[in-house]
Amino acid sequence: MSYALLDAARVAKAAKTSLHTLNANPETTEAHQRKVIMIERIEALAAAAAESDAGKAITLTSEEFWLISRNW
Secondary structure (H helix, E strand, C coil), X not given: CCEEEXXXXXXXXXXXXXXXXXXXXXXXXXXXXXXXXHHHHHHHHHHHHHHCCXXXXXXXXXXXXXXXXXXX
């Protein structure tokens, strides 16, 4: 599994954009709901990391990055 250390503020912004895109298409499938929940968690963690004093970075797996980037 691949990991990347990314700027937390940029990840939070990308996740927020991705959530906006996903919420514009209100599906009710379980897969869609799981995507939304996962991206909400990533956005919350990235926003918290961006506001912290230590590092201002977040590590994502390649799958997490792909999930966010596919929906923005």
